[in-house]
Amino acid sequence: MSQAWADMKLGDPRKAFLVPEGGKVKLTEEGADELKIFPKGGKSDGEQLFLEILQKIKAQQKVLYAQGKHRVLVIIQAMDTGGKDGCVKSVFSTVDPAGISVKSFKKPNEEDLAHDFLWRVHPHVPGNGEITVFNRSHYEDIIAVRVKKLYDDSVWKRRYRHVIEFERMLAEEGTTILKIFLHISKAEQKRRLEARLKNPAKHWKFHPDDLADRERWECFQNAYEDLIERTSTEHAPWYVIPADRKWFRNLAVAQLFSETLQDLDLTFPKVSWDAEEIRISD
């Protein structure tokens, strides 16, 4: 399969899934299954194309690392079973681990809570030549705090500004930020939770708390819509990826990531010597 073929068939995910600054979001059941950028492709075509894009990402990451100039931060959020772990594993774990790191954020511990909510996040942002993927992030400190009413409403409300300005600072200092919401339907979540219960090897991924969160599905969806609308900015845009079909989710995220890297001026660094003139002694 040639790159030309791939380009022909696959739409631009940065147009199809972008929530523009000031734009509106409606998280619908149907929206979780739309195949916007690959409407006529089937699963097997999609999987083949995905592998091709992965090769491209590997090559891009190699240059990004050697160049040591750009910093790339990918933030992934989703409901339980939304596919965060699967997406991280499929798309980002095939790349050279020297240049990419994944940081998963669990519930904040006592020391975290003794500080501002960005305190535990900031040390993990990428440096020059690095890609960092946040599996959950500072956005939990808005979403979970709001839906579970952990603090007074004024806390999560003012955090919108805090994250926007934090990300603006990162972006203006040289970080490319990509925020991804994996959008699944309530029906798909039911199937995935049932699958976890049926398979003892997946029991460790199930928590009874997940059911309490599922009871508040509408609250979470509303909170996410509000969050995405208010914090999608030019310097750190949100993309809503239909994620009911795992193969399509992986394809879309990989292509989105690759296109983002494509826009950076990735070139191997210039060296100060002339390879023609260097002789290696016997």
Place this chain on the structure above:
Amino acid sequence: MSQAWADMKLGDPRKAFLVPEGGKVKLTEEGADELKIFPKGGKSDGEQLFLEILQKIKAQQKVLYAQGKHRVLVIIQAMDTGGKDGCVKSVFSTVDPAGISVKSFKKPNEEDLAHDFLWRVHPHVPGNGEITVFNRSHYEDIIAVRVKKLYDDSVWKRRYRHVIEFERMLAEEGTTILKIFLHISKAEQKRRLEARLKNPAKHWKFHPDDLADRERWECFQNAYEDLIERTSTEHAPWYVIPADRKWFRNLAVAQLFSETLQDLDLTFPKVSWDAEEIRISD
């Protein structure tokens, strides 16, 4: 000497030295020697009063630590020989080291420079019950970058917004921020640099770079005036302390710090048991 006597004689440093949000600053030679809050007191009275205030600070810090609620960040900036180290030693090093920490920021290293300028700062902000003193700070990333023209002007200009919003986030999340500029005159700096050169035990504090910075005295003063005017906010105000006389500087900073602690609702935490009812077995 009684507390009543102290209160009578000493003016309020939070009025005398505050640069209000939107206010103007002029760093003059004479301003470095004004004894605003203690106009009639002499050095020996001032030193005695200072010791009394230190005892008060010790008591306040003890409650702050036990209460584990408030976070206090003190940021100290000054020209070379301005008295940062001396002030930290005199005012802040007499307190229980379990509850106070001093973080000195030197020139950023290679790893620091591979990240945004707040990356190396953020991990050191105080947690609940803690006081942290920054000896130099993220403000060097504006001042030094500007005066020494380390990067394009656009970099330090946009950092005004970055620090304002960073400090807003810290403040809204529960941190009390106090920013202190120790203001010395150019004539006093000359005396202090000469004293360093005369005394071999002080040679380690002298760097030839200090002279290059002295050559740019006006540039630095202008940059500091601009900085203080633009980044003094209600949530993180700047105070300009006349610092030509060391005893007065210590007195003023100690009183400023103590008054700031005074405004927090410092109380020992309530316990869940009744001391009257508890019997210790023999």
